Amino acid sequence: MPKEVIFFIKTLTSIFVIVNPVGAIPIYLGISEGQPVSRHYHTVKLASITCGCVLLVFAILGNKILHIFGITLPSFRIAGGIILFVISLHMLQAKSSRVKTTPEEHMEGIQKEDIAIVPLAIPLLSGPAAITTVLVLRTAAQSLWEVLELLLAIILTSIGVYFILRESVYIQKILGQTGINIINRIMGLILAAISIQFILAGLHETMPYLLEKALH
Numbered sequence: 001m002p003k004e005v006i007f008f009i010k011t012l013t014s015i016f017v018i019v020n021p022v023g024a025i026p027i028y029l030g031i032s033e034g035q036p037v038s039r040h041y042h043t044v045k046l047a048s049i050t051c052g053c054v055l056l057v058f059a060i061l062g063n064k065i066l067h068i069f070g071i072t073l074p075s076f077r078i079a080g081g082i083i084l085f086v087i088s089l090h091m092l093q094a095k096s097s098r099v100k101t102t103p104e105e106h107m108e109g110i111q112k113e114d115i116a117i118v119p120l121a122i123p124l125l126s127g128p129a130a131i132t133t134v135l136v137l138r139t140a141a142q143s144l145w146e147v148l149e150l151l152l153a154i155i156l157t158s159i160g161v162y163f164i165l166r167e168s169v170y171i172q173k174i175l176g177q178t179g180i181n182i183i184n185r186i187m188g189l190i191l192a193a194i195s196i197q198f199i200l201a202g203l204h205e206t207m208p209y210l211l212e213k214a215l216h
Contacts, residue, residue, distance in 0.1 A: 007146050011137050012153040014194050017187045018084065018133045019051065019125050019157055021164040022180060023091070025172055027124060028165055031115050043116040044165040050121035052158030055134050059150050062138030073139040074205035080136040081198030087129050088195055091188025094181035125161060136198050 032043060058065070066076055134154065141147045164171065175183070 004145055004149065007141075008149040008153065010194070011150050012156060013190065014133055014137060015055070015130070015153050015157045016160060017191045017194070018087070018130050019161060020091075020184070020187055021125065021161040022171070022175075023184045023187070024120075024124055025165070025168045025180060026177065028120060028168055029172060031119070041166065043114075043120065044162055044168075046116035047120040047125065047165065048158045048162035050117050051126040051130075051161055052154055054122060054126040055130060055154045055158075056151060058131050058134045059138050059147075059154060062135045066135070066139070074202040077136050077139060077198050077202030078206070080132040081195045081200075081202065083129060083132055084191055084195035084198065088188045088192035091184050091191060093188075094184050140201070 032040065035043065066073065134150070137150055138147070141150055172180070
């Protein structure tokens with residue numbers, strides 16, 4: 001299989017799993033209870049567009065952001081991998097990670113009339129974990145083609161977010177909380193494998209530097 005295809009599959013899977021629109025369904029339904037259908041469609045549309053825009057900005061400016069803060073690519077891959085691994089453990093236990101949203105943000109969302117941007121798009125869908133994933137993938141992109149694949153993966157994920165949340169009531173009825181938990185656990189397992197891969201890649205790039213320091 002061509003390298004570009006493998007990178008695209010890995011990128012799309014990573015972003016979709018960490019954004020996790022299926023896992024967001026119970027929280028979204030909880031904070032949007034009582035909304036009319038027209039409001040529901042508007043909320044979902046605005047949230048998916050905002051989510052995509054936030055991630056696209058970090059995908060385009062990723063390397064510059066790291067350069068401004070003086071962060072090396074290997075160290076960021078290791079740090080990002082650790083964060084994603086912690087989130088994957090919560091997903092395997094069918095729990096909501098505080099890295100994505102806190103109870104305080106959830107309660108604030110219930111009290112707000114417009115929940116599309118905060119807390120739905122940010123931080124529930126495109127929070128620190130999703131941004132970290134995009135930045136790590138941006139550092140892994142070796143060519144312009146792979147960067148374009150990353151941008152396409154973000155756009156496709158945002159489209160998926162729109163359709164999944166738009167039909168969230170029906171998905172909840174079909175899957176039930178047990179079904180959603182099962183999907184969360186499967187996604188958590190995939191995310192755990194991806195996070196370990198990020199960590200190993202960072203360590204592989206760091207080892208020559210560490211060995212050189214140790215020898216001197």
